[in-house]
Amino acid sequence: MQETWRWFGPDDTVTLEQIREAGATGIVTALDHVPTGETWPATDIEERKRVIEEAGLAWSVVESVPLHNDIKTRSGEYRRYIANYQESIRNLGAAGIHRVCYNFMPVVDWTRTNLTYELPNKAQALRFEMTDFAAYDLFVLERAGARDSYSDAVIARATERFKAMSPKAREALEKNIIAGLPGGEGSYDHDGIRAAIEQFSTLGNDRYRENLVAFLKEVIPVAEEAGVVMAIHPDDPPFSLFGLPRVVSTADDARALLSAVPSPANGLTMCAGSYGARGDNDLVAMIREFHDRIYFVHLRNIKREEDGSFFESDHLDGDNDIVGIVNALLDEEQQRHGLPPGRCTIPMRPDHGHTLGEEKSDERVRPGYSFAGRMKGLAELRGVIHALEAIRR
Numbered sequence: 001m002q003e004t005w006r007w008f009g010p011d012d013t014v015t016l017e018q019i020r021e022a023g024a025t026g027i028v029t030a031l032d033h034v035p036t037g038e039t040w041p042a043t044d045i046e047e048r049k050r051v052i053e054e055a056g057l058a059w060s061v062v063e064s065v066p067l068h069n070d071i072k073t074r075s076g077e078y079r080r081y082i083a084n085y086q087e088s089i090r091n092l093g094a095a096g097i098h099r100v101c102y103n104f105m106p107v108v109d110w111t112r113t114n115l116t117y118e119l120p121n122k123a124q125a126l127r128f129e130m131t132d133f134a135a136y137d138l139f140v141l142e143r144a145g146a147r148d149s150y151s152d153a154v155i156a157r158a159t160e161r162f163k164a165m166s167p168k169a170r171e172a173l174e175k176n177i178i179a180g181l182p183g184g185e186g187s188y189d190h191d192g193i194r195a196a197i198e199q200f201s202t203l204g205n206d207r208y209r210e211n212l213v214a215f216l217k218e219v220i221p222v223a224e225e226a227g228v229v230m231a232i233h234p235d236d237p238p239f240s241l242f243g244l245p246r247v248v249s250t251a252d253d254a255r256a257l258l259s260a261v262p263s264p265a266n267g268l269t270m271c272a273g274s275y276g277a278r279g280d281n282d283l284v285a286m287i288r289e290f291h292d293r294i295y296f297v298h299l300r301n302i303k304r305e306e307d308g309s310f311f312e313s314d315h316l317d318g319d320n321d322i323v324g325i326v327n328a329l330l331d332e333e334q335q336r337h338g339l340p341p342g343r344c345t346i347p348m349r350p351d352h353g354h355t356l357g358e359e360k361s362d363e364r365v366r367p368g369y370s371f372a373g374r375m376k377g378l379a380e381l382r383g384v385i386h387a388l389e390a391i392r393r
């Protein structure tokens with residue numbers, strides 16, 4: 001597997017030099033300065049590529065080329081945004097960048113309620129807690145129909161939780177949920193999030209899936225021509241938020257979207273932490289089933305609770321069988337022998353890491369994207385990969 005690292009561009013707190021020192025060879029990055037919906041200019045792509053290559057690294061994966069909400073809802077200016085998206089894919093292919101990660105989550109991209117969840121060893125982790133999320137939805141946002149989204153037990157806990165929260169804690173919770181996490185799409189304020197939810201609220205899962213398939217039918221042929229593979233990232237968390245549709249949460253979802261547009265350019269990102277946040281997703285079975293359509297991997301672990309809550313645990317210690325997952329991915333890589341160079345190796349990145357030591361007091365460090373925490377994750381994963389490879393020899 002190719003070891004990659006997500007880099008947020010020149011203003012990242014982690015430098016390309018540090019990434020190289022950590023041992024990764026590939027960079028995962030995006031042109032975050034280009035507004036969502038606009039075309040990624042060829043010159044900006046070239047410039048980013050040059051900076052990466054000058055540091056002795058390669059731009060392995062684009063994460064993400066985000067989709068404008070109008071594309072997701074097929075309303076407003078979606079035709080123009082799709083044309084721009086196609087142009088971005090052509091520009092990436094022409095620059096020799098062949099893998100693109102994206103997602104189809106409505107309104108909020110990846111979502112957590114607590115960004116500094118303290119573990120017994122004092123390291124900080126990211127956590128999604130259903131009680132907090134429901135408290136926000138029911139009592140801060142006061143979304144119409146929110147009560148239908150939660151069990152009575154969750155509503156009772158959320159009511160108590162909300163009562164006990166100070167105004168400051170309520171504000172912090174809102175910020176964690178709607179201000180947008182690193183690399184995520186959509187940063188909203190209180191009124192903005194209501195309007196965005198409204199825009200999606202009448203689309204059920206079927207209609208939303210149709211919109212995704214319609215997008216793929218427009219973009220996959222362009223990707224094929226440009227030599228680019230598209231790798232959709234699953235919903236994180238993999239269940240409905242704010243009563244909105246979710247169509248990339250399960251093996252059935254992945255199967256439906258691959259079979260609706262059966263092209264080798266239409267593929268998946270196997271994000272272990274996202275799919276793994278549902279106990280009914282068998283990740284090893286999914287890797288074996290979707291094998292040659294997996295173009296990118298995020299390796300991360302979680303500990304799940306019964307009500308859907310979870311926190312991000314150490315990379316090798318959680319409900320995901322990371323050793324089994326890596327083993328299945330190595331099997332898949334073996335199957336790919338003989339494919340053109342660059343197609344047999346699957347790029348993986350240590351997805352997120354705990355915030356450790358002095359990075360805890362550095363406000364510039366992006367939640368989940370510390371240097372030390374990810375380096376720890378990468379080193380552990382590298383050990384697993386090397387050990388499994390040695391057994392195969």
Ligand code: DNO
Pocket residue numbers: 063064101102103109110182183184233271298351352368
């Ligand atoms: C979180 C990430 C997300 C993800 C995008 C993919 O750390 O996994 O930012 O990259 O949602 O489009």
